[in-house]
Amino acid sequence: MRIFTEPQMGATYDDLLAVARRTEETGFDAFFRSDHYLTMGGDGLPGPTDAWATLAGLARETSRIRLGTLMTAGTFRLPGPLAITVAQVDQMSGGRVELGIGAGWFEAEHAAYGIPFPSLGERFDRYEEQLAVVTGLWNTPAGETFDFRGQYYQLVESPALPKPVQESGIPVLVGGAGKKRTPRLAARYASEFNVPFASVADNIRLFAGVREACEEVGRDPGSMVCSSALVLCVGKDEAEIARRAAAIGREVAELREHGVAGTPAEAVDILGRYAEAGAERVYLQVLDLTDLDHLDLVASEVAPQLV
Template sequence: MELCVFTEPQQGASYDLQLAHAQAAEALGFTGWFRSDHLLAMSGDGLPGPTDAWTTLAGLARETSRVRLGTLVSSVTFRHPGLLAMQVAQVDAMSGGRVELGLGAGWFAAEHLAYGIPFPERRFDLLEEALEIVTGLWSTEVGDTYAFDGVHWRLEESPALPKPVQQRVPVIVGGTGAKRTPALAAEFATEYNVPWADGDDLERAWGRGRAAADAAGRDDLRLSVAKQTVVGRTEAEFRRRAEAIGADPDELRATQLGGTANEVADRVAALGEAGAVRVYLQTIDMTDLDHLDLLAATLL
């Protein structure tokens, strides 16, 4: 089972802070460093302000050497899929083939209003077309052209360049939707991610992912989960860290990855036994590098 660090820079993080966090995750041995792709903080002032996800990942690609890098997840509303395919392919080359693309329908209307970005109602239709375009551009042979005639986008005689370094850039589709989300994951993605769910809810969501993969004739769809993660060496340290990010320690312990080190280690092991190929450890306070040290010592 792979363990990745997952961050929320819109809550307030400069590029330099994200760089320090990503380099620490790499040095400690985590598989990947992933970031959300949001434009507004959900709480607090969010200073110094948002950082564009793919601009940030391009910088990190040149300042790390091993850790995998990606979004969990980019909103389909933010970037034209033709341009997104180009951006991701370029960052993949800049990283030597370490990029992964998480792509979703988007949900946060306020950030769209704040920056003048359209927020249509039928975003799953956008997502389906974008997944087809991005993967289609990447898979087109060099020298051939790609065309797409959809409801929302039309591409004609595209040279489909540049190509990623990886033969297949991993694509992550996630969510708890009962039908379209697992179906899209089975058709286009390498990984189906379920965020925040626990217990029977998580198993039901993974079951829908497995069923969609079976219907598509696939046996290689990876299952993953993202969990808010707050760990302490002692109960007091755990509660201090939870308080620092405004989280309820009892809720963290009940449904996420919260508690003392041994507690959380047992819960992560149980996720692996239940079928998780990868667990994303959401860490909010990027200034707390000691937290990463403890997670690595406990879980890796």
């Protein structure tokens, strides 16, 4: 199980560091964060933190957990500098970094910070080129150069440095509910395909789609890690569940229907159903970053039952 945070809703670096350290101490596999510059509700104080600046800091202040994004917006960064940044953070972490990357979707944050926001079709065209550039730079052997001539990005005799330190390369995550293009891009470029905040039935359907896309390009479907992201709200009793739901502005019934919510026993049952649907990994979205006891409860009473 992995912990997944939404810092744009209001968090400092120190808040994220506290969660990451508790994530590591309690035995979770990884700490991931969203990549957004604008809150989706509330005042968002004290303001956004940059995803890769945050992960660079955490790379030096943790020692075991994996670190990554769900999902870096392709609209935020040019693919060449992004490849450099992520490879550097991989070096800083001793090889613990993963890159989740998507096309970008939140128009308001682009307007708020002066970031161009092309049409959906152009964003996906750019996204496909970004995946080709980032992975191409990382996979170019040392001493050789990388060239790319796309519609939106052109690279000429790039030294393709620095290199990641992970021998098998930095894992790339692609995700979403697209029926054709997203699975195809995952099959070509990704180590992992993630389904965010969807039902068991939708997970089954989307996992089948990406496996089919793998077969179409001659890739072993078993080489693709399939994962789910779900909001977390677990309590030892109904009062604690209600308190945690209220703290994130959600209804208990809705969370029970759409997330990993309820008692520890209920959480184990829900996670079991997603595992049966094909999820090999789950990202637990923690929205109240001050409630470290929440992580303790899941680590002590849910995780041991999933081994």
